[in-house]
Amino acid sequence: MENPAEEEAVGVGFDGARAAVLVAGLRRGFASGRTRSYEWRAAQLKGIVRMIDDKEAEIMAALHDDLAKPHMESYLHEISLAKAACTFALKEMKRWMKPEKVPTSITTFPSSAEIVSEPVGVVLVISAWNYPFLLSIDPVIGAIAAGNAVALKPSEVAPATSSLFATILPKYTDNSCVKVVEGSIPETTALLEQKWDKIFYTGNGKVGRIVMTAAAKHLTPVALELGGKCPVLVDSNVNVKVATKRIAVGKWGCNNGQACVAPDYILTTKSFAPTLVDAMKKTLEKFYGKDPLESPDLSRIVNAKHFRRLTSLLDDEKVSGTIVYGGQQDEKHLKIAPTLLLDVPHDSLIMKEEIFGPLLPIITFNEVEDCLDFINSKAKPLAAYLFTKDKRLEERFVKTVSAGGMLINDTALHLANPHLPFGGVGESGIGAYHGKFSFDSFSHKKAVLSRGFGGEAPARYPPYTPQKQKI
Ligand code: NAD
Numbered sequence: 001m002e003n004p005a006e007e008e009a010v011g012v013g014f015d016g017a018r019a020a021v022l023v024a025g026l027r028r029g030f031a032s033g034r035t036r037s038y039e040w041r042a043a044q045l046k047g048i049v050r051m052i053d054d055k056e057a058e059i060m061a062a063l064h065d066d067l068a069k070p071h072m073e074s075y076l077h078e079i080s081l082a083k084a085a086c087t088f089a090l091k092e093m094k095r096w097m098k099p100e101k102v103p104t105s106i107t108t109f110p111s112s113a114e115i116v117s118e119p120v121g122v123v124l125v126i127s128a129w130n131y132p133f134l135l136s137i138d139p140v141i142g143a144i145a146a147g148n149a150v151a152l153k154p155s156e157v158a159p160a161t162s163s164l165f166a167t168i169l170p171k172y173t174d175n176s177c178v179k180v181v182e183g184s185i186p187e188t189t190a191l192l193e194q195k196w197d198k199i200f201y202t203g204n205g206k207v208g209r210i211v212m213t214a215a216a217k218h219l220t221p222v223a224l225e226l227g228g229k230c231p232v233l234v235d236s237n238v239n240v241k242v243a244t245k246r247i248a249v250g251k252w253g254c255n256n257g258q259a260c261v262a263p264d265y266i267l268t269t270k271s272f273a274p275t276l277v278d279a280m281k282k283t284l285e286k287f288y289g290k291d292p293l294e295s296p297d298l299s300r301i302v303n304a305k306h307f308r309r310l311t312s313l314l315d316d317e318k319v320s321g322t323i324v325y326g327g328q329q330d331e332k333h334l335k336i337a338p339t340l341l342l343d344v345p346h347d348s349l350i351m352k353e354e355i356f357g358p359l360l361p362i363i364t365f366n367e368v369e370d371c372l373d374f375i376n377s378k379a380k381p382l383a384a385y386l387f388t389k390d391k392r393l394e395e396r397f398v399k400t401v402s403a404g405g406m407l408i409n410d411t412a413l414h415l416a417n418p419h420l421p422f423g424g425v426g427e428s429g430i431g432a433y434h435g436k437f438s439f440d441s442f443s444h445k446k447a448v449l450s451r452g453f454g455g456e457a458p459a460r461y462p463p464y465t466p467q468k469q470k471i
Pocket of ligand 1: 224
């Protein structure tokens with residue numbers, strides 16, 4: 001920490017002036033040049049790996065406080081993925097940092113050309129509450145790997161994890177170039193007023209628009225990791241036992257449906273729906289027992305506001321009579337059981353907004369073709385899933401459905417492959433990260449062409465004599 005004013009700034013309740021002090025400190029840190037070295041980047045990333053190892057129990061406890069997240073899920077979906085992202089960056093970073101030689105053209109002969117990845121500078125990461133550890137640290141890892149100074153604003157909706165970050169991250173990283181700012185709308189607004197070199201935001205599209213508007217004032221590029229309604233198309237030829245397990249684990253086994261890639265609704269044929277619903281019920285009972293509200297393997301709803309938002313989707317009179325499984329609620333403990341709804345009207349509330357919770361509508365059509373048309377009539381989702389053994393349908397799905405990412409015969413797992421970009425398209429977001437895509441997201445790709453003093457072409461230079469114009 002370079003001066004006490006900055007120390008003071010890193011906390012709840014700061015205004016624009018204090019945010020400016022914080023950014024100025026980060027700019028000084030970045031201008032010193034130290035974040036650019038491989039050694040600095042590697043030291044920070046090693047610090048983060050150590051932090052994850054040392055503080056695993058505290059991280060698990062914070063995630064449990066915030067969401068009653070089962071320890072197994074905290075480990076598999078947050079801690080191990082964060083550690084894997086960090087070790088992957090450590091392993092690959094030297095290669096990513098190397099200038100990339102590219103071919104030259106006859107117009108520039110003789111010359112050499114390369115793309116140099118340079119850090120964009122001072123970046124802001126604003127993250128969301130549902131995977132409050134992973135969604136905060138993962139972009140920070142990318143920002144550091146690319147050589148930037150970074151401020152992280154974790155979500156106030158997961159206060160235990162936010163406060164843990166503020167306590168532990170400065171102990172394991174260079175405090176002058178990696179900062180945590182806790183707070184809610186006023187603090188985030190103060191941060192957004194500042195000039196950043198990149199803003200990386202995870203959350204809903206409404207706030208995404210606020211972020212983009214604030215960024216536009218300074219011509220700051222943004223990555224917006226948003227959500228949407230992720231469809232699952234289930235063909236009738238599937239192994240229904242495996243399919244329902246994989247759908248259930250991607251929905252309720254991911255934070256009780258509070259996940260950006262969680263299946264939002266299922267599409268299937270009218271003739272196959274009874275088989276699917278029956279198998280789904282059996283799978284859910286096997287996973288969460290006869291009284292799912294008592295299951296320790298289901299996260300709770302994050303807070304009362306989101307609980308009421310979800311129950312109001314069930315209260316919508318348009319969906320009355322469509323619940324075929326679940327529906328139990330415990331307001332005191334903010335629990336909602338896995339709930340299946342069959343053939344909800346297309347204009348019901350639950351089909352209009354992202355559900356982001358344990359409710360799963362199943363929509364039926366006569367033909368698979370109609371299911372494809374339905375998906376394509378909606379906003380482009382963050383993820384689209386297809387269960388089928390039909391290779392031709394798989395090809396058609398991949399070709400014709402636009403989504404941030406897609407997965408055939410499973411759910412959610414695609415985001416665990418660091419060789420695949422993770423991000424949305426259209427309403428589900430702008431930009432992507434994970435693995436090298438994170439490094440690229442926080443880098444400027446500088447075009448560098450280099451020439452010697454030979455290879456002069458007189459026609460290039462005035463005066464453009466008639467003789468020169470002949471060529
Ligand atoms: P949230 O409430 O935690 O908000 C996200 C961030 O925005 C927080 O840090 C919050 O402080 C800030 N914020 C909220 N209101 C603001 C305002 N008016 N001005 C400035 N900043 C503000 O999270 P959320 O939006 O409820 O998250 C859920 C949404 O995020 C869902 O749509 C989900 O699909 C999406 N999501 C996407 C991804 C992804 O990787 N694509 C991951 C998780 C969640």
